[in-house]
Amino acid sequence: MKIGIVGLGYVGLPLAVAFAEAGCEVVGVDVAADRVATLREGRSHVEDIADERLAPVMERITFTTRYVELHETDAILVCVPTPLTRNREPDLGPLLSSARALSGVIRGGQTVILESTTFPGTTREHMVPLLEESGLRAGEDFALAFSPERVDPGRTDYTLKTTPKVVGGLTPTCTEAAVAVYARVCDTVVPVSTPEVAELSKLLENIFRSVNIALVNEMAMLADRMGIDIWEVVEAASTKPYGFMPFQPGPGMGGHCLPVDPFYLTWKAREYDLSTEFIELAGKVNQQMPYFCLEKAERALNDVGKPVRGARIVVFGVSYKAGVGDIRESPALKIIRLLRERGADLSYHDPHVPELPDFGLRSSDLSVVDGADLALIVTAHPTVDHADVTARAQLTLDLRGVTRSLGAGALQL
Structure with a gap:
């Protein structure tokens, strides 16, 4: 399986390394050219990924700023920032920009999964129309799902592999496709009925704390x-x-x-x-x-x-x-x-x-x-x-x- 990762920060880079360690080819895309250049040299900017861990998988990861290189991947995981504006309102700018860029490169048969934390409805109301500008239909021509990241920086007892992964697809078939992707790197995958359930579950976890x-x-x-x-x-x-x-x-x-x-x-x-x-x-x-x-x-x-x-x-x-x-x-x-x-x-x-x-x-x-x-x-x-x-x-x-x-x-x- 060939995996694409959009966004190589504290969520995306560990995912890229995990899939590469599992034997997958990985294409990692980031709009920050300096970050990509550093990663190409084998130097990690993420504390949880030491250079020594990155080195053995460098031959299986392609770091690039070009979205077009995602065209031949089997699955694309979107891990871009979702910050707040100065008025404490959601800023979906990076997310919408990545969706527009993906609409020009995705192909039939791919699985697209959003990991960025956001409000319920984002996958269905924002990702679907933008990705469908490609001329492909979400849930029919390509699978679309939401799976919230559960990264806790510095933690070693619960990792990407050992922390259950929640997945909610646009359709049952979308969910199955996303589950198959994460089964390569996660011990436990928890399917839920819709993207909205998965989106709200992430917010509930953090609001509880x-x-x-x-x-x-x-x-x-x-x-x-x-x-x-x-x-x-x-x-x-x-x-x-x-x-x-x-x-x-x-x-x-x-x-x-x-x-x-x-x-x-x-x-x-x-x-x-x-x-x-x-x-x-x-x-x-x-x-x-x-x-x-x-x-x-x-x-x-x-x-x-x-x-x-x-x-x-x-x-x-x-x-x-x-x-x-x-x-x-x-x-x-x-x-x-x-x-x-x-x-x-x-x-x-x-x-x-x-x-x-x-x-x-x-x-x-x-x-x-x-x-x-x-x-x-x-x-x-x-x-x-x-x-x-x-x-x-x-x-x-x-x-x-x-x-x-x-x-x-x-x-x-």
């Missing part, structure tokens, strides 16, 4: 005012063997999914005269967490007689999650901006993020904590010795609860 993170963050703010340790509360509730799933409080949400995906559904819901207040409230709570963390930092310094202005503050971890270097929507960036606006003397340490050009900062070594007024643990990378950080800093505020089990004397969120 968003809402529960917002709940525990709101509880953390209340517990703070009550003088109760929220971490101990979560641990106590977690002893219940049924009906409870623990979520950890923190400085807010980041990454490519949770801060973005819920807004796709809230936008679509307005077409049905429904206001998704519960989902939108969760987004507001999580967006406010950096401000609460700022207040905690101000109070911590104030308690030792120091103002934020002029204070030497070291931020530990600026990526959105532990173990990766992805800074998209990272709450650390908002916290840094807020502290800088209040006159703090800022530096940071992150083994995965060498620089923050927008702030004019580069990652410092651990010695930067010596003499600092405040060490602020925003993202707890496993390779950082946070007990040592706490011992060396005059004052430590831990927004992730990582120091609780270390017996370190840090202040907690």
